[in-house]
Structures are given as structure tokens and as C-alpha cells.
Amino acid sequence: MFDFALPALGADMDEGTLTDWLVKAGDDVARGQAVATVDTVKAAVDVEIWRAGTIHRLLVEPGTTVSVGTPLATLREPGEPEPTMEPAHEPATAHGPVAPERAPEPATIESTEPEPHRRPRISPVARREADKRGIDPTTLTGTGPLSSVTLDDVLRAAEAGKPAAPAPEVTVDKAREMRRAIAALMSRSKREIPHYYLADDIPLQAAASWLQHENTGRPVTARILMAALQLKAVALAAQRIPEMNGFWQDDAFHPQTRVHVGVAISLRQGGLVAPAIHDTADKPLGQLMSELTDLVARARAGSMRSSEMSDPTLTVTNLGERGVGSVFGVIYPPQVALVGFGMPADRAWAVDGKLDVLPIVTTTLAADHRVSDGHRGARFLTEIRELLQHPQDL
Incomplete structure (x- = not known):
């Protein structure tokens, strides 16, 4: 028997609200399967389990806010029989743990609603807008990932004449909560991490020409953008300069052999998230572009996976x-590096002693001085530069 607890879905998360169970007691679950949806300050996240087993009891009811590390369910090991005695956990509800005398039979939390009337998948921002306008989300057809109800779905329903009950202070409070979480994390980063910053101007003529040729004949929806090349170049450079890829935890650096590049994505309601594309260095550019497009769409619809966030x-x-020439970012702890790309712009550039006009992008690095120094940071930027000069090898 083992517990499934609420994981930390990012360094800025202290608690989350369970909105849906995606499993019930008796279900067998595989490693990596999504078993619950949790609403955080930034997004609705499908929480995956990283250990196979059988759901024994669900300990938390939908609508309950719990701290990171709180057991959400108990599971039996594969092949383990049901125990004769129940574990000591008390089910948690939106009103707190259930006292033993109130729940003499430790019944598993299950939905008694017919399947068509179960709580719909809906992003937090869409749920708040629906509440503000008095719209029942169960009446809407979701157009987002996994048929989730998005903000656009709610706004279309409102335009079609659904009743409204404005309560703008709810949205303001949620936005303020997100800004507070971001501020706390960035303040911690600047307080604890000794940042150093480097910048390099990188010519993109070779990459732009290769993309133009590669995208010839591709449908618009399958075209590869410069962003995919940049992500791949960063990931490959991180394999070569491992001081940029890993975590600073327990007063020590823990390098990671796999490269999961987090992509900073701005949200419609303000704020940002930086979910990961897993194994970025190992993926073909076409697959990387497809996953990037999907990731951005789901992030802005408020539908993420726990592995992407953690x-x-x-x-x-x-x-x-956004038209920005360069960006000097703040490291997202416990990571130790952040790469920024500005807007490519035509500039005078010397090539083999001759002056030419080429598209140039300013690439920046924020790195942790506890792990690396300027020499290694410069090597890292040089690797990115060289990789972008040979896009056919990416």
C-alpha cells in the first residue's frame, strides 16, 4: 500500500484545489497516467501518477484545497490484495477532514452523478468567467484540448445571450494572486541565486534559408518556425555544456542527462507559465514544432500536465x-540557467571581410554562478551559435 500525494507543480506552488478525479476505486493505473485534475494559481493541471498500482481509496473530495504533499489517494501495489484493515487516513472534504464519528464507514469517495453530468473539464480562467456571467459549464461544448471548455467557449455562450452576473472582483483577485506568486518566486530567485548575464548576436541567414527551403510544399499547419530551431539548438548545447542543465538543491548541483526545455508562455489573463517539452534534444524538428504548438494552445487554455510543470x-x-530586441531573464529555481531570444532584425554584418545585411538575433544567458562561470556560459552561447549555422544537422 502506498500514498499518492499532491506534487509540487512548480517552485511557486504551495497548494492546489482538486477539481476532478479521473479514476475511481478499483481502477488499475499505469505509471504516467493522469488520475486527477488540480487547479493551481496558473492553470488546471492533469496530475499524473509515477507508480503503477490499483486505486484503493480516494481521500480528497473535488472542491477541496490542500497543501503540497497532502495524500490524495491510497493505492495497492500491483497484485497486492485488499487489506483487512483500513489505513489511518481521514478523507478530506472542502470543509476539512471528516471526523471519525461522522464517517464510521471509511467509504471511498466516488461520484454518484451519471456520467453525462460529471463536472466538465474546464480551464480555471474559463470557470471563473462562467461563474461571473452565470453560465453553467455543463451546458457548453468544449473546443479545447481533451474537449475542455475554454475561455472562448464561455465568451461565445455569453454573446449568444446567456445571463450575466458581473463580479469583476473575482478575476481581479485571481490575477493578483498569480502576480503575487510570480513575485515571490522571482524575489527568491534574485535573492538566492548569484546571477551572471551574457549576450551574443547570432546571424540567422543559414537558418532562415534552410527553413524557407524546408517549408516549401508543407501545409501551413505543418511548417517549422525559427522557435523550433532555437529550442533544439539550446537543448543540444545543454548536452554539451552540462552545467546549464540541472537543479540546485540541498546546497549542491544535480546535473540532468535528459534535457527538458521549459518554454515561457504568456497567458491571456496575464502572468506566464513555463511548461517543459520533454527530451527536446532527441526530437525531430517536425515533432518538436508540433509539440510546441500543442503546448502553447493548452497552456493558454489552462490545461496542463503535472510532468510538464514539475x-x-x-x-x-x-x-x-513582441518586438523586443533582447531579454535578460530571471532564473526559475531550482534550475540554473535561462536562455532568452529577441526579435531577429536585419543588421550590417561582416562576412569574410565583406559587409552584408543579415538577420541577427540577440541571444542572452542568465546563469547560476554557484554552478558555472562566464567561461562556460560563453561556451554555451557559442554552441548555440554554431548549431544554428548548420540547421540541416538539427
Whole structure:
């Protein structure tokens, strides 16, 4: 028998609200399977389990807010028979743990509603907008990932004449809560991490020409963007300069052999998230582009997976589409590096002693001086530069 507890879905998370169970007692679950949906400050996250077993009891009811590390369910090991005595956990509800005299039979928490009337999958921002406008989410057809109800679905329903009951203070409070969480994490980063910063101007002529040729004949939806090349170059460079890929924990650096690049994504309601694309260095560019597109869509719809939120090994932020020339980011702890890309711009550039006009992007690095120094950081940026000069090898 073992517990399934609420994981930390990012360094800025202290608690979350269980909104849905995706399993019931008696279900066999596989490692990596999503078993619950948890609403955090930033997104609704499908929480995956990382150990196979059989659901024995669900300990927390939907609607309950619990701290990170709180047991959500108990599971039996594969092949383990049901115990003759129940574990000592008390089920938690939205009103707190159930006292023993109130629950003499430790019944498993299960939905008694017919399947069509179960709580719909809906992003936090969409749920708040629906509450504000008096719209029942169960009446909406979701168009988001996994048929989840998105903010656009709620706004379309409102425009179609659904009743409204404005309560803007709810949205304001939630936005303030998100800004407070971001501020606390970034303050901790600047207080605890001795940052150093480097920048390099990288020519993109070779990468742009290769992309133009590669995308010829591809449908618009399958075209590869410069962002995919940049992510792949960062991931491969991190394999070569391992001081940039890992975590600072317990006063020591823990390098990671796998590269999970976190992608900074701005949210419609404000704030940002930085979920990971797993094994970025090992994926073909077409697959990487597809996963990036999907990740951005789900992040902005408020539908993420716990593994994406909990294990990025370094982060990339790209503000080029916002017209920014360069960005110097703040490291997301416990990571030790962050790479920034600005907007490519045509600039005068010397090539083989001749002046030419080429697209140039300013690439920046924020790194942790406890793990590396400027020499290794410069090597890292040089690796990114060289990789982008040979896009066919990515």
C-alpha cells in the first residue's frame, strides 16, 4: 500500500484545489497516467501518477484545497490484495477532514452523478468567467484540448445571450494572486541565486534559408518556425555544456542527462507559465514544432500536465514576436540557467571581410554562478551559435 500525494507543480506552488478525479476505486493505473485534475494559481493541471498500482481509496473530495504533499489517494501495489484493515487516513472534504464519528464507514469517495453530468473539464480562467456571467459549464461544448471548455467557449455562450452576473472582483483577485506568486518566486530567485548575464548576436541567414527551403510544399499547419530551431539548438548545447542543465538543491548541483526545455508562455489573463517539452534534444524538428504548438494552445487554455510543470531542466523565453530586441531573464529555481531570444532584425554584418545585411538575433544567458562561470556560459552561447549555422544537422 502506498500514498499518492499532491506534487509540487512548480517552485511557486504551495497548494492546489482538486477539481476532478479521473479514476475511481478499483481502477488499475499505469505509471504516467493522469488520475486527477488540480487547479493551481496558473492553470488546471492533469496530475499524473509515477507508480503503477490499483486505486484503493480516494481521500480528497473535488472542491477541496490542500497543501503540497497532502495524500490524495491510497493505492495497492500491483497484485497486492485488499487489506483487512483500513489505513489511518481521514478523507478530506472542502470543509476539512471528516471526523471519525461522522464517517464510521471509511467509504471511498466516488461520484454518484451519471456520467453525462460529471463536472466538465474546464480551464480555471474559463470557470471563473462562467461563474461571473452565470453560465453553467455543463451546458457548453468544449473546443479545447481533451474537449475542455475554454475561455472562448464561455465568451461565445455569453454573446449568444446567456445571463450575466458581473463580479469583476473575482478575476481581479485571481490575477493578483498569480502576480503575487510570480513575485515571490522571482524575489527568491534574485535573492538566492548569484546571477551572471551574457549576450551574443547570432546571424540567422543559414537558418532562415534552410527553413524557407524546408517549408516549401508543407501545409501551413505543418511548417517549422525559427522557435523550433532555437529550442533544439539550446537543448543540444545543454548536452554539451552540462552545467546549464540541472537543479540546485540541498546546497549542491544535480546535473540532468535528459534535457527538458521549459518554454515561457504568456497567458491571456496575464502572468506566464513555463511548461517543459520533454527530451527536446532527441526530437525531430517536425515533432518538436508540433509539440510546441500543442503546448502553447493548452497552456493558454489552462490545461496542463503535472510532468510538464514539475521537471523543466532549463528555460527558454522568446520575446521576438513582441518586438523586443533582447531579454535578460530571471532564473526559475531550482534550475540554473535561462536562455532568452529577441526579435531577429536585419543588421550590417561582416562576412569574410565583406559587409552584408543579415538577420541577427540577440541571444542572452542568465546563469547560476554557484554552478558555472562566464567561461562556460560563453561556451554555451557559442554552441548555440554554431548549431544554428548548420540547421540541416538539427
